Structures are given as C-alpha cells and as structure tokens.
Amino acid sequence: MDTQIEPRTAGGEEIHTEEIMVNMGPQHPSTHGVLRAVLTLDGERITGVDCDIGYLHRCFEKVSEKLTYPQIIPYTDRADYLGGMTNELAFVLTVEQALGIEVPRRAQFIRVIMSELQRIHSHLIWFGTFGLDLGATTPFLYSFRDREVISDFFEEVSGARMMYNYMRVGGVRNDITAAWVEKVREFLRRFPAYLQEYDDLLTGNPILKARTRGIGRIDAATAIAYGASGPVLRASGVAYDLRKNDPYLVYDELSFEVATATEGDVLARYRVRLKEMRESARLVQQALEGLPEGDFLGKAPRIIKLPPGHYYGHVEGPRGEVGCYIVSDGDRRPYRLHWRAPSFVHLQLLPIMAKGHFMGDMVAIIGSIDIVMGEVDR
C-alpha cells in the first residue's frame, strides 16, 4: 500500500484547513528522551517538523578537554548510553591509533564480543521501544527480559550494567572467564528462539506492516547526502558497514553478512535491525570459538600523552558510525574532542521523513531511526 499523500480536494479545488502547531516533547512519551519537535499539523497530517535539541546537553566534549585520556572513557559511555561499549571502543581505538599501540589478540576478540553483545543489547531496546511507539506494550517487556541477560553479562565482566568503563587503552579492564563464556554460549543457543518469538509477536503482524510500509522513506542518495550511517543507511540499500568497509579489530577474520534492505522505509529499517541481531549473534559465536589465550591488557604508557596532531577513529555502533575526533597539543588532555554521533546526523533526516505523513507515523519514524538523545546533545 502506497501512502503517498495526495492533497485533499473538493470539486477540483484543494481544501485548506487551518494548521495547528504542537510541541511534541520535550516531555512526551515517545520522543525517546527529551527531543522537542515542533510539529505543524493540518488535521492529523504533518506539514512541518522543526527539531529542537539540547535538553540533555552535558558538555561532554568541553569537559573532556579538562580530563586525561583514561578519565574520558567513563564519559564516553554517557554519550550514547545504550552503546557504551562501542563508544568506548571508538575512543580507545583513536588513542591507540595515535600512539601506535599494539593490542593483544585476546583483547581484540573480547572487544569484538562486547561490541556485538552491545549491538544486540541496543537493538533489543530499540525493538521494545519501537513496539511501544506503535502501541504494543508487550514486545517491550519481552525484549527487556532478554536484554537483561546481556546486562548481566556486562555487569559480571565490567561491574556495571550500562556505564561499563570497560575498554582500556591497550586492552580491556578485566579478563573474561570460562564460566562467563559458557553463559554467553548458553544465551546464544536460546537467542534464535527469542527472535522467533519477536517475529511471531510483531514482525508477522499485519498492523505493524500497515503502519510501517512506505512510511518515512528516504532514498540512498538523500541518506548519503545527509551522512546517514548504520541501519538507516543500510535500509536504503547502501551496504556500508565500517566492520566491512574499514575493518578494525579482528572483524576481517570473522564472517558475517551486512544486513541491507532497499525500500528505505520504516519497515526496511525494522528488518535490517532484526537481521543485524542475528548476524551479531553469529559474530559473538565466532569470536568465542576463536578466542585465543593471552593478555587482555597490553602494554600502554602509564601516562598517556598523544603527540600533537589530529586523530579520527570510528567504529560501527548500534546506531551507525560512532566517530571520535581528537585534536592534541601533546598534553595529557585533549585540546579538543569532537564526537560524531549517528543519532544527531539521523535526526536531521527526520523532517524529510516525516513530512506529509500522519501524526501517528511520526512516532514510528522517530522509533525507526533509533535516536538516543544523550548522544544527540552530548
């Protein structure tokens, strides 16, 4: 069903009704935090979207200028609070690249495991909240039930469930134990059944299909022009994945498929994320198989000073390309740190996606780009 909206006409003339302006957010149940979208509505139809951000601004980038490199790591967790592991990874990879540090193979495998578990973790939250946005409350509880297991894994290795502070320059904070590996294996054995349950509950539902097909469509050219990445870009038919296109860690040794779809609508992004969860599970499985013995924390200078210069490192986070740009003047603290947040980039696409659709589609679109306001405002 194509939902391209035609102008309403009566006797050949277009009908115009008075438009109303509503503030969606910052206190709104489905703006995923504190996004404020000023909507211009013609009845139920959206004629304009104006996003107002900054309600969650915590000066992450500015504060980082006053912190030494190891001290910044816990702050990166708080930028995208649903993708802590990948954020930390982006930061430590940048620092390691600047210093030319060799990371032990075991640490690299552990980092892959954590990144992919983090991706599943984040996508599970997305799945639940997306269902919630569409009015189905149950997927939320089911996905949180399963996400809880991954949170427990993270807690066991890092001590925290969300703000891990786990990656270190040169490796990771703690080693993983055989018992932990066994628990993850057990989880991966059960995971396909969980996904099947989600498929039965939501994916196969005709209401979901009707609500998402053809909604919030963007083509590949627009997505690229706006700098979209991650599932949003891949759902528009561009198979761009940093794990393949600019392999870091040991991703080039592991086999996985880049999940893509061609439609570029909400349903396509939904499908891409569900597929990504499967691929991530596969990756964790492979990384656990190939996990070598050795150090989990390599040699790194006690006092980390980056040589003067500009450094950029990026990883494929759950939401897209997480980038860390460091300008150093040779001090123990960065001169300037910039964070490339995929949510911020994707938010710019929101007006294009939402225009012409219904009020009810707005929440589906916001849900489908999976924004995390902590990352947008930083």
Added chain:
Amino acid sequence: MMAVWRQVAEGVTGVIKGHVVTLRNLFRRPVTYRYPQVRPELPVGTRGIPVLLSDEEGKLLCTACEVCARECPVQVIHISAHRDENKKKVLDEFDIDVSRCMFCGICAEVCAFGAIAMSDVYELADFEQDRLIYNKDRLAEIGRRRRGPIINYGIKTEGPRYGPEPAATAASPAPAAKTSPPEGAKP
C-alpha cells in the same frame, strides 16, 4: 483476487500467532521478583559505592597518597592527611560525595595498595544531602563487612545492603567536620 485472499490469510495468521505468543507467556514463570524482599544475586565486582578496605587488625590500608583523588574524573574524593613524627603520612579525612560519584571504579583501579574497592552497596538514597557525603568511618565500616576476595576491583559485602548511618559527629553541620581532630580511628 488470489493475492488479496493470501494477504488476508497472512494477516489473520499473523494476528493469531501473536496471540499464541502472549498466551504461552501467560503460563511462563514471571521473570520479575518482589524487589526489596527478594534481591538480585550480584556478581563480585559490581560497582556500588567505593569503600575503604582494612587489614586484619582493622587498620585502614589507605596511605593517603591521593592518587584516587587525582584520577577521579568527577573529583568527588576529598583527602586530607598529616605527617606523624616518623614523617609518615597519616590519613585524617577521606570523604566521598556519593551524590556526585559516577561509580566508574577508576579510584579502585588506580589504588596501588588495594585500599579501595567497589562494594555491592547500592541503595544510597537519603533524605539529606549532607548524609550523602560518606566519611572515612562510614566507608571503612562497609569495607569491614567484606566477604570473600577482591575480584574485578570489587568486593561483596554481607549484612544489609544499605550504607551505614553517619556517626553522631558526622551528622552535625559541615563546619564541625572541617575542624575535627586529626585522630579519627576508633576501636
């Protein structure tokens, strides 16, 4: 026409499948529990409030080197010390402002003497902000409840998970704390 019927059939089976899933879960055991009565079994290394550890005699391991205070990203550790007759540093005050602590665990990690560990005490809510500043005695008290070895820079404690009540002196206003005598360790 065939396509329409197929679509209808798909829709109906989709709806029915969803209902089967929820019905199946109705008879599954709930995964939630009654929280204050039933508590989660936390792994060792869970990052609750950082606490001070003592040796067998109950003496604090802290040497007042202040590495933790320096490395703390949010600067919530306040240490003061004086030198005794042997020019050895003696710890006077060790305060952690829990209301600003972000539980990153860096203090426990950088401590060369293993004097700080992350405990599993996490129920830190209080009615007064002053009480959220944990002084040396309160931190040491939680540390003495330690059970088992240090794993992942963390310890498990026994007894109630709440932090201890501040001592009578600590409850008095802040100026009093500043002028407290250097001798702090009580048997």
Added chain:
Amino acid sequence: MALALAAPALAGGNLYTRAQQLFLDLGLPPWIFAILVAAVKVALILVFILLNVLFLIWLERKLGGHLQNRLGPVYTGPFGLLQTVADALKVLVKEDVIPAAADRWAFIVAPFIAFVPALMIWLVVPFGPGLQARDLSIGVLYVAALSGLIIPSLLTAGWSSGSKWSLLGAFRAGAQLISYEVPLLLAQLAVVVWAGSLSLNDIVRAQQQGTWFILLQPVGFIVYLIAAIAELNRTPFDLPEAESELVAGFNTEYSGFRFAIFFLTEYANLLTSSAIAATLFLGGWSGPWLPPFVWFLLKTYVFVFIAMWVRFTLPRLRVDQLMNFAWKLLLPVALLNVVVTGAIVAL
C-alpha cells in the same frame, strides 16, 4: 406492573410480597414502595458495577503483568488485590487541577456525561431469569442509544481542556466512535433479526431454547468483538488516548478524581460491552448446573479476557487505517451478515 418482573430477583418472591403487604398495611401509598424498590435496585446495580470495575482494573494489571512475564501488582494485599483501592485513594487525594486555558464548566461536566450513561445501560442487562431491573421491549436499542452518549463526553473533554493534544484526541474519538457504532449496531441487528425481539431477556430465552448465537452468528460475533473493542478505545484501537502519540489524548489535562471518573467509565464500559456480548452471543445467564448469575458472570469475563488479551498483543492502527477498516471492511461484512441472516430467517 413492571416491578413484579424484577421482584423475585431482588429478594425472593415471598419477601417482596410481604414487604409490599407491610407497606400497604402501614397505610403508605404504593408509590413510596415503588421508589424504595427502585432505589434498592439502583444501589445493588451500582455496587455490582463498582465492585466489578475495581476487580477489572486489578485483573487488567495482573493479567497484563503475567502476559508480559511480570508479576503485576503484588504489594497491596493478597495477590495485590487491593491495588485498585490504593490507586483510588491516591487519585482522590490528588490536587484537583483545572487548567487555566480550560473551558471550566464543560471541563468539570465532561467526565460525568460519560459516567452516567455507562451506569444507566445496566437497567436492562439480565443477570438471571427475572433478575433484571427493567425488561424494556426495546432493550438493544436502549443500549445502543446510551452507549452512543460517550461521544459528546469525549468531545467535550477534549475541547474544553484547552490543550492541543486533548483536541486531537477528541477529534479522533469522535471520528472513531461514530464509525464503529455502525458495524456494532449492525452486528447486534443480526442477532435481533434472528431472535425476533429487541428485548435482551427474550434474546437470552431464544438462545436457551436454541443454541448460542455465537454458533449461528460467528461473523456477527467477530464484528461485534472488533467494533466493541474500538468503541472501548482499547488497543489496537486506542487512538483517542494513544499515549505514544497524543500523550493521553482527550484526558491529557485531567487529573485527580476527574481522571478517576474517566478511568472508571472506561472499565464500566468494558464490563457493559462484555455483558452485552455475553447476553447477545453467549447465551446470557442460560447454562446447566451453575446458577444463572454465575453463568452470566463467567461469560462476561470470557469477553473481558479476550479484550485484555488483544490489548496486550497488538500494536495500534493509524488513524486513516482505522477509518478504512471500519468503513471499507467491517461495515460491508456486517451489512452482508445482516442480509444473509435476514434471508435465512425469512426462509
């Protein structure tokens, strides 16, 4: 006298006649007795509804919890049974906020416009043989007329709140409820055609002699089920109060006991729709072994369970899909059902 019909229901034939005799002996005019009996009936029905609504709210939360692998309410009383009582207390002691932009009187009156008809419908619901406040010969029509009265209430609430979310919710409520009223009535009409009477009591008796109408009218039952859920503003048709879109729709600005009245109305309507469904399609109070009243309750709760089960499974429709569904699918099916039913009955 119409009162005589309900007599055995209330207190047993003997007690009723004895009480009536007592009144006449005392020299009081018979109308005082009539008023008294009416008052007792109203009180009994009110107690029945309120108790059931309290239970329903608890059931929704408990069932919802277990459908979602949660415990649901556990802290208040055994199995959290007193949760609704605790909620009610909480809501009643809350500050009564009337927004500055609100149309004051309309804002105050709106919840009651919804609440009163929800209770009045119970006048004609047969709890058991003779256990009915009043057996109107136009029972079904009466139910339809009163259940339609919720629309002005929601429109008033949405309009008078002075909030855009409320207004949008009210628009949606108006459009949705009017649209779904049509298939709902047509589904009931098919039953009426089959039973040959508008009286709810006669419909139950027709099912007692024959079979339940759910077997004769499966299509009608499904249409009724869908339309009733839509009329009740429950997921997947909860657009007027879609919390992820419109914050809380028409009752965004309501708090305290006014919100409680809306809440109460919602569940009273759920109970009403279930009771009507049980009466029209599941044979009402008729059934073997158990007392009729128990049968009635059981069947009512079957429908309640279905409504709750659906709520915790499906996502929400969009506003245009909602309309399409009502006018392009549900209405033709319901019409066809009536035509086919009419043809069969005529033969």
